[in-house]
Amino acid sequence: MGSDATSPQTADTGYTTSRAFLEALAEGGVRYVFGNLGSDHPGILEAYAQARVEGREHTLPELVICPHESVAMAAALGYAQVTGVAQAVLVHVECGTQNIGGMLHNAAKGRVGVLLYAGASPYTQEGELFGSRNEFIQWIQDVHDQRGIVRGYTKYDNEIRTGANVKQLVHRALQIASSSPQGPVYLVGPREVMEAEAPTRQADVAHFSPVAPAALAPDVVDRVAEALAGARQPVVVTSYLGRDHEAVPALVELCEAAGAGVLESVPAHVNFPADHPLHWGFQWNDQNHNPLLEEADVVLVLGSDVPWIPTKNRPNARARVFVVDEDPLKDQMPLWHVPAELFARADLGTAVRQLSRRVAELADAEVVARRRERAAAEHDRLYAARAGREAPDGETITPEYLVACVREAIDDDTLVLTEAITNYPTVSWHLRRNAPGSLLGSGGGSLGWAIGAAIGAKLAAPERTVVSLVGDGSYLFGVPSSVFWMARRYDAPSLTVVFDNNGWNAPKASALGVHPDGTAARRNDFGVHFTPQADLPGIAEAAGGAWGRTVKAADELKDGLAEALAVVRSGRSAVLAVQVAGM
Known part of the structure; x- marks a missing residue:
């Protein structure tokens, strides 16, 4: 194309892939787009400006300007962790993508739903399409595999190639991000595609709901419940059951029914009330033995990546260990193993309610009462020892x-x-x-x-x-x-x-x-x-x-x-x- 060629113009309708993309986010429950903007986002900015002029800002998520990409990701994670609803982060091509690396790790390992969107360098350079390259940086930021930068941490990645199905891609991405185990997803869109006209009638978000919670099979419920009911000293270990707030009182019911103590290992949530007499405290990088874990004869691991450190404080070799988790094999961790006789995949809240009902049917009330009394005494001892440390060292703040x-x-x-x-x-x-x-x-x-x-x-x-x-x-x-x-x-x-x-x-x-x-x-x-x-x-x-x-x-x-x-x-x-x- 000669130098006097006229660049193609955007669609007469004004309904672009960028606008459809933003509408799809809002339809999927995204209230905020935490954004760090660049040369790949003119279509996004134009869509927001048009919405303000036309009085339809409510149809798009609110754009929150973030001077650093890492903060954008952290803010999106905080919102999603409080609400359970995935939010969106918008960054600039591969440079912005790399700047969210640490927080992307946290989203993946913390199992938090978030949709990441990055533009891609325009794929035309002679003005063949509207949005073609017009800044030197767009050659420098063109890399072989931009999506590959994040693939080790995301549940899903894709490229928006046309506005004809952009809503389907967004709804699918949010569906995957929001399905258990939740996690980050990544979409990229070249500028020409995001500036192009899109059809106004597209996929229905109602057809992209998260996968329904999974329950334990009846024989698994019986096997685990019988072990808990018949145990001498049962222990539950958990790290992230409390992401589901309703699962916490359900776990209280289960532990009271079984007379089981609870250890929180590397917790990122309130998994069990700390003041409850069955709460046996916390494990982090403890470099010593835990007699409560070592003396247990039945250990139920309910949602934990690191229930103990094998070289320091593992259960005894004779203990019966059961793992129930939404992610029981940790297939994204190359080295991981817990010596359990049973691994089961299930929604934690659903599984706990199933087990609670069955344990209540099987357990001997007098035996459970004695277990609970011993557990309460241990709880009081542990917390009394810590309370003695809650004093300054002279004027030094501990x-x-x-x-x-x-x-x-x-x-x-x-x-x-x-x-x-x-x-x-x-x-x-x-x-x-x-x-x-x-x-x-x-x-x-x-x-x-x-x-x-x-x-x-x-x-x-x-x-x-x-x-x-x-x-x-x-x-x-x-x-x-x-x-x-x-x-x-x-x-x-x-x-x-x-x-x-x-x-x-x-x-x-x-x-x-x-x-x-x-x-x-x-x-x-x-x-x-x-x-x-x-x-x-x-x-x-x-x-x-x-x-x-x-x-x-x-x-x-x-x-x-x-x-x-x-x-x-x-x-x-x-x-x-x-x-x-x-x-």
């Missing part, structure tokens, strides 16, 4: 004291996000959350989730107070300059409490776990200190007008927490950096 003060300052309805890393166990043991849905973790291992997720959580539940408990490393990973700018723009205030130990404690702990007497240990030379120390609240103040304060002495802590919470409840974000012992 992590246990900090969490205890947070527990006293918040109410049951407060939504707490935890990313305290080496203080994960401290948060679990001393925050003692009871209400389903009142505590969330990322479910994965990539840091920087919490403060961005707090934005999505607040948008999902604007009436709730949102508090994030994070390490100083997690806080910096979270791109606080972007987070607090967004929090102010979108009226999504939260309180961030930073465990400020002036460094990365996790790598130090890992090094000590492998080389307890090594050179690094002898010289205390781990290369993990943050020196000079950063002004953590100052970042939030500068970027988003947040309230900020650093607390160094124990007698300042309670007043600092009270003031910070008052600020947040008045509509302004707050960051309280608390210098704690620990490095």
Whole structure:
């Protein structure tokens, strides 16, 4: 085509693939598109502008501008974790796709539904189609396999090749993202396709509902229930059953019927009320034996990726182990095994209700009463030992004291996000959350989730107070300059409490776990200190007008927490950096 050629124009109808794509998201329950925009998104931006002019903004999801892609993903995850409804993230070709890598890991490992959309570099360069290449960057960003960047983490990926079936692709992607086990999906769309005319009549979202929950087969119910009913000391281990809030009271009924204690291993949710007498506490990277697990004769694993660490605290070899999970084989984990006599795939809430009814029919009431009495005594012993640690060390603030003060300052309805890393166990043991849905973790291992997720959580539940408990490393990973700018723009205030130990404690702990007497240990030379120390609240103040304060002495802590919470409840974000012992 010569230089004087006229580029083809967009459709006369104005109904483009971009508009159909956005409508399909809204039809599928997506309320927010968390977006970081680029040269591949003109059709998207035009569709939003036309909707505003024509007064039909309600037909499209709200666009939330995110200065960093990682924060966009974290916010989408926070919203989906609170509501159970997948949201959308819009990023710029392969560069933006790579910038969401850590949060994509969290979505996959935490089993959170989210739809990722990225443009692709235009596939014409001479003006053959409307949307053809017109910027130098579109040659540089053209890669061999953009979808391959994410394929190890997504449940589904596809390319939008025509506007004729774009709604079908979006509805199918959301159906897959929302079906158990939930997870991320990825769509790409070249600019020419997204700018082209699309038919207005397309697929019906009613035909793309998530897969219905699966139940246990009757013989499996009998086998597991008989083992629990006849056990001497049954134990239930769970990590993420509490994603389904209604499954938590069902698990209480099952454990009361069986007289079984509950261990939460690496929990990212409230899986069982911490104050319940059958709650036997938490396991994280515990480097010692757990006698409650080792003495159990029947162990039921209900939704857990790491129910124990085999070299440290596994059940005894004679214990009967049963695994019930929506993902019982962990086929995305190359090395994984639990020595169980039965593996069953089922919706956890459905399975627990089935087992509860059958155990109640089979169990001897007097035997169960004795089990429950022993379990309650163990619960009291465990928590009494922890309560003794909830005091400062002179004027030095200990992590246990900090969490205890947070527990006293918040109410049951407060939504707490935890990313305290080496203080994960401290948060679990001393925050003692009871209400389903009142505590969330990322479910994965990539840091920087919490403060961005707090934005999505607040948008999902604007009436709730949102508090994030994070390490100083997690806080910096979270791109606080972007987070607090967004929090102010979108009226999504939260309180961030930073465990400020002036460094990365996790790598130090890992090094000590492998080389307890090594050179690094002898010289205390781990290369993990943050020196000079950063002004953590100052970042939030500068970027988003947040309230900020650093607390160094124990007698300042309670007043600092009270003031910070008052600020947040008045509509302004707050960051309280608390210098704690620990490095």
